[in-house]
Amino acid sequence: MSFTSPRTCSARRRSPLRWAATVGLSFAAFAVAGCASDEDSASEPADLVVLDDRTQWSEISVAADDPFLSHRPATVDCIDATWIAEAGSLELSTALCDYIALRQASLAELRVGDTIHLEAFHFDLTAAAPAQAHWAILVGDEVMWTKNPVIPGAAGYFSEDIVVQSDHPVGSPVVIHLHNHGQNTYGLKVLRRL
Numbered sequence: 001m002s003f004t005s006p007r008t009c010s011a012r013r014r015s016p017l018r019w020a021a022t023v024g025l026s027f028a029a030f031a032v033a034g035c036a037s038d039e040d041s042a043s044e045p046a047d048l049v050v051l052d053d054r055t056q057w058s059e060i061s062v063a064a065d066d067p068f069l070s071h072r073p074a075t076v077d078c079i080d081a082t083w084i085a086e087a088g089s090l091e092l093s094t095a096l097c098d099y100i101a102l103r104q105a106s107l108a109e110l111r112v113g114d115t116i117h118l119e120a121f122h123f124d125l126t127a128a129a130p131a132q133a134h135w136a137i138l139v140g141d142e143v144m145w146t147k148n149p150v151i152p153g154a155a156g157y158f159s160e161d162i163v164v165q166s167d168h169p170v171g172s173p174v175v176i177h178l179h180n181h182g183q184n185t186y187g188l189k190v191l192r193r194l
Helices: 006-012 016-042
Strands: 083-086 089-093 099-105 115-122 134-139 142-147 156-163 173-179 185-193
Touching (some): 115 142, 142 156
Antiparallel strands (some): 083 089, 089 185, 099 173, 115 185, 134 173
16 A cells, blocks of 8 residues: 655645746747737738729729829820720730729738739730830839830730838729730739738
């Protein structure tokens, strides 16, 4: 028969001070993990805009609202069919309009150092005379991406990762800007925060 002394039994019990310290450390670890997951969820991959829903896009019809006002012709007289949202992408056609400016409120927050992944394309570029197009994407007042395709030119596909230089809250304006000479088609397939 074995006998356990009271001293041995009390050694197995936790003192109230030790119990409180253990609970306190557990709570602190939970709180820190909770904060980290909040930050992680804000940086999870997210689409910046809805590309293939026309109701989400609006044309910038007031010249003063256009961030590329210096590029804008005196008269922009385009028909609504110059941009098509379909099959997961946004297509811009310059067959009937050589200047397009569209806007949508961003769906995701961007912070300095975040990365945006962009996939864009254009078909073969044609024009009656040699020219150069200007194609840009802005978030807030930050130009995220810009290209100056030479016309005439071969088709192109762009898959690029862009590091964000400024903070932009949800709802910041995302602007697609295009001016071009000739009957050409451009498209945006992906605009996503990684």
